[in-house]
Amino acid sequence: MSIAPAVSDWFVANGRDLPWRRPGFTAWGTLVSEFMLQQTPVVRVVPRLEEWLERWPTPADLAAASPGDAVRAWASLGYPRRALNLHAAAVAITERHGGIVPEDVPSLLALPGIGDYTARAVAVFAYGHRHPVVDVNIRRVLARAVRGVGEPGPASKRDLAEMEAILPESIADARTANAAVMELGAVVCTARSPRCEVCPIADACAWRLAGYPAFEGRRAPVQKKFPGSDRQVRGLILAELRASEVPVTAGEIELVWAIEEQRERALAGLLVDGLVVDVGGAFELPS
DNA sequence: CACGCGTGGCT
DNA sequence: TAGCCAAGCGT
Structure with missing residues (x-):
């Protein structure tokens, strides 16, 4: 017997009142919320989602902004490549789908930053299609x-x-x-x-x-320690660029992390990812 | 498949 | 306190 009916009854009576469950919430709003929820807790997403949708209420609105604006507005949500991907998805939706979030899974999967989970979440929660959603x-x-x-x-x-x-x-x-x-x-x-x-x-x-037996199987990979990691350095460099209205010099970037080899590796990675651009020896968010 | 990728709160 | 964890994606 499926667990679905009992869990669904419980959900209808006890589910949280979240923005994306409000009647009339748009497909674009659902898409933005799912991007934000990729590895960021609900409580941190909710206030940022409201701000985001107020500023960019449609895909075309975000597409008209610069990717750097998206990265700057993403601050504190973590994994800023998602901001770049969301912006690129907005551009693709505007150019290829007439500004309407597509509703079939293959079209959604073709958008940057959308994988198996997000594609089905949007198809199901925004458009009511029948698919398994697995997170x-x-x-x-x-x-x-x-x-x-x-x-x-x-x-x-x-x-x-x-x-x-x-x-x-x-x-x-x-x-x-x-x-x-x-x-x-x-x-x-x-x-x-x-x-x-x-x-x-x-x-x-x-x-x-079964009496809560201890787990014997293969474990999901453990996340590497954050303090001292390249991820931390990338985050510090990006925070510096977000806070500045003008290009940040190499000398200023040196101040955020003392270890040169790691600092250079982090900056190079940010450049490869397109989160940072080199403007004649100084650095800024992409315009 | 395993890894790299932010940020912050919780136990 | 030092991990552990959070509506994943791309390579």
């Missing part, structure tokens, strides 16, 4: 409730089939089930301290029924 929350719920193991392990192509197997036939019910299982993983069946005492499917959970 880490859903993979964790399926691992525990269905397979009886404590952790989801690395993401794989099989994940979509596993979600499809429990997805209701009805288009509307499938949409609710996708949102519901995701929500359960986000607020109840959490990674660290699952709240089984309030879980609507605790009695059916294979992991719980």
Whole structure:
């Protein structure tokens, strides 16, 4: 028996009131929210999403801005390549799709920064199509409730089939089930301290029924330490450029990180990514 | 498939 | 406190 009906009933009664669940929320708003939610927590996304959509209410509005404006407005959301990708997606939507966010999965997948998760999330949540949507929350719920193991392990192509197997036939019910299982993983069946005492499917959970066995399988890769990493240096350099209205000199960049080899590697990476441009020996965000 | 990629809050 | 974790994507 599928866990979907019980989780969906729980979701309808207990789901959080989030901006992208408001009636009339646009497909563009959904797309922007999904970009922001790629590895950034909901609580940090909500206020930034409102600002973003007020400033750029349509894809054409963002496409008309400079990529540097997008990168600057992205500050504190993390992984700024997403800002560049979102801007590039807005340009593509404006040029190739008449300014309308496409609704079929292949067209969405063809946009920069959109992968298996985001393409299906937009097709399902913005347009009501029937697809399995698989994020880490859903993979964790399926691992525990269905397979009886404590952790989801690395993401794989099989994940979509596993979600499809429990997805209701009805288009509307499938949409609710996708949102519901995701929500359960986000607020109840959490990674660290699952709240089984309030879980609507605790009695059916294979992991719980097995006595919470320790995870034996292959683990998802662990994120590398941040302090002292190239990522930190990149972040510091980019923060410097965001804060400046004029190009930043190489001498000023030297002040943000003392180790030359690492500083040069970070700057070179930012240039390759297009997050920074060289304007005659000084550096600025792309215009 | 494993890795690199920000930022900040939580335990 | 030092990890752990967060609605992933591209290579």
